[in-house]
Amino acid sequence: MDMISIPVVNMTPILPEIVLSVLAMALLLINVFAPGGQKSFLAYISFIGIIVAAVLVGTGWGNHIESFSGSVVLDNFATFFKVTFLVAAGLAVLISDQYMEREGCNHGELYPLILFTVVGMMLMASGTDLMTIFLGLEVMSVSLYVLAGFNRANRKSNEAGLKYFLLGSFSTGFLLYGMALIYGATGTTRLYKIAVIVGQMTLPSANIMLVAGMLLMMTGFAFKIAAAPFHMWTPDVYEGAPTPMTAFMSAGPKAAGFAALLRLFLVALPTLQVEWSQVLWVLAVLTMTVGNITALRQDNIKRILAYSSIAHAGYALVGFAAGNGTGTSGILFYMLSYAFMNIGAFAIVILVAKKGETNGNVMDFAGLGFKRPVLAVVMTIFLFSLAGVPPAAGFIGKFYLFAGAVQKGYIWLAVIGVLNSAASAYYYLRIMVYMYMKEPTEEFEWVHVTAPVALALIIAVAGTVIPGIVPSFILQYAQMAVKLL
Amino acid sequence: MENLNSYLIMSAILFAIGTIGVLTRKNVIVIFMCVEMMLNAANLSFVAFSRHLGNMDGQIFVFFIMTVAAAEAAVGLALIIAFYNNKESIDVDDVSIMKW
Numbered sequence: 001m002d003m004i005s006i007p008v009v010n011m012t013p014i015l016p017e018i019v020l021s022v023l024a025m026a027l028l029l030i031n032v033f034a035p036g037g038q039k040s041f042l043a044y045i046s047f048i049g050i051i052v053a054a055v056l057v058g059t060g061w062g063n064h065i066e067s068f069s070g071s072v073v074l075d076n077f078a079t080f081f082k083v084t085f086l087v088a089a090g091l092a093v094l095i096s097d098q099y100m101e102r103e104g105c106n107h108g109e110l111y112p113l114i115l116f117t118v119v120g121m122m123l124m125a126s127g128t129d130l131m132t133i134f135l136g137l138e139v140m141s142v143s144l145y146v147l148a149g150f151n152r153a154n155r156k157s158n159e160a161g162l163k164y165f166l167l168g169s170f171s172t173g174f175l176l177y178g179m180a181l182i183y184g185a186t187g188t189t190r191l192y193k194i195a196v197i198v199g200q201m202t203l204p205s206a207n208i209m210l211v212a213g214m215l216l217m218m219t220g221f222a223f224k225i226a227a228a229p230f231h232m233w234t235p236d237v238y239e240g241a242p243t244p245m246t247a248f249m250s251a252g253p254k255a256a257g258f259a260a261l262l263r264l265f266l267v268a269l270p271t272l273q274v275e276w277s278q279v280l281w282v283l284a285v286l287t288m289t290v291g292n293i294t295a296l297r298q299d300n301i302k303r304i305l306a307y308s309s310i311a312h313a314g315y316a317l318v319g320f321a322a323g324n325g326t327g328t329s330g331i332l333f334y335m336l337s338y339a340f341m342n343i344g345a346f347a348i349v350i351l352v353a354k355k356g357e358t359n360g361n362v363m364d365f366a367g368l369g370f371k372r373p374v375l376a377v378v379m380t381i382f383l384f385s386l387a388g389v390p391p392a393a394g395f396i397g398k399f400y401l402f403a404g405a406v407q408k409g410y411i412w413l414a415v416i417g418v419l420n421s422a423a424s425a426y427y428y429l430r431i432m433v434y435m436y437m438k439e440p441t442e443e444f445e446w447v448h449v450t451a452p453v454a455l456a457l458i459i460a461v462a463g464t465v466i467p468g469i470v471p472s473f474i475l476q477y478a479q480m481a482v483k484l485l
Numbered sequence: 486m487e488n489l490n491s492y493l494i495m496s497a498i499l500f501a502i503g504t505i506g507v508l509t510r511k512n513v514i515v516i517f518m519c520v521e522m523m524l525n526a527a528n529l530s531f532v533a534f535s536r537h538l539g540n541m542d543g544q545i546f547v548f549f550i551m552t553v554a555a556a557e558a559a560v561g562l563a564l565i566i567a568f569y570n571n572k573e574s575i576d577v578d579d580v581s582i583m584k585w
Contacts, residue, residue: 001519028541038492088581130546131542131545131546131549134550134553135549135553136545138553138556138557141555142553142557142560143563143566145560146560146563146564149567151565152570153571155571155572155582156582156583158567158568158572159568159580159581159582160514160563160583161564161567161568161581162564162565162568162580163556164582165560166507166513166516166517166520166561166566166577167560169517169520169524169561170520170523172524172557173500173503173504173518173526173527175522176523176524176527176550177500177523177526177530179527180496180527180530180531180534180543181530182507183531183543183546184493184530184537184538186542187534187538187540188542189542189543189546192581216492235583236583239583240583242583293549296515300563310582456552481543
């Protein structure tokens, strides 16, 4: 009788994912038996789990291990992005507790869901098969739908969850149809095999099925990274979702979308680079411009940051359109520093807001600089970084993204990017004007900083300032990460 | 397989019906059904290609898609119920507190 041979599977590449999923499932159980409605300790356990996962991820640096017959890979590219996701998740966990207690949410399930989201994002970054990328994307998205609608009693949160769910699953349809066409055109779902088969085609750009599949997949991912014209859900979802989850959503899933897109296009479809960089050129210009112009006339600070996050996706797309080493390593650097600065800015928004998510307009920041000078300075650092003012990390990131475009000969793209960046200074500075140049109307006596939020702010400030002053340290890792792609 | 094209045309028609449905319908449940139709259009393509190419990858993919669609349905219907509890409506025109 023939024995069925069981393949030896190397679990090393997905060890952090296993740790996080087991922890998340355990937390779901612990949550049920939690004594006396105490939920805050779940946040601390999750934070420790995230640190453990980060250490495990860190030890994988420099490896190149393929596993599950080539559908998952552990390489520097995946490792760099996994660190980014863990940073976003760690900061989100730290700022969640205080917010959820204030809003009176039962937040026990929040932390397991964040961990599941991270697992999905990690699979997206390390997936080298259309199936793994799709499964990672869906693990991430389904958890995020719940997180967006987490505050069940709040109508805005209901709406955010519902809108995100409808448009997210709509975009999944496009993505899947694109994957089906690519599979039909190449006969495989493995990215490396797709690259070989497309490379052998005499004229891949004339293969309608392949090009249509590529464009449909790009549409699906453009939804996830909130690129115009597929950005319509972003401001509503970001405004309605609980603020810590907005912070998380703007940093983590956006980075995950870029991770999957980069791997997909640079590994599987490099022969079509001329075609896809033209499309990305247009997407980048649209996304930057729409994001920045619309942000100018917003008053709600969560909406301003939502439109700003659209604009930031546009800057990252500039580097992607360039598609060279400078541009793509710029994306990696930018996504990491964006996680620090954006979640930091949202943390301040959480502190200044009152119960029921009121007090979230720019005007409500009037005089914060006099009443709460430290918080205002911290917010100023994040806003400067978002606007791309020199010593901050945001400037270095943008510099490399635009430098990549210039190297590639896309001078106009870089010029439009810089002009956009200048326009964006208006709405970031407007918040600062209110903080420092308007008379305070309130005493801000309800603003108190708990220890986890303080820790999150310290980490975020460090992550915003240090890479700006000594960029080479992180940048060399980003360059190593894209080198072997 | 001779008639790969007819399966692909069928799948494209299903996908188009689904897309148009999502864009034009007002009832959240109907929109959700249209999304499911789009996913199943992709499933049909996968299975047809898989038979045509003679490899199983596409059919395995379909299993995953069906599983994911079930998980999505669970979460989606829960979100619709949460919305209905607060608003007594499942019309997308009522999903309108936030507008720019």
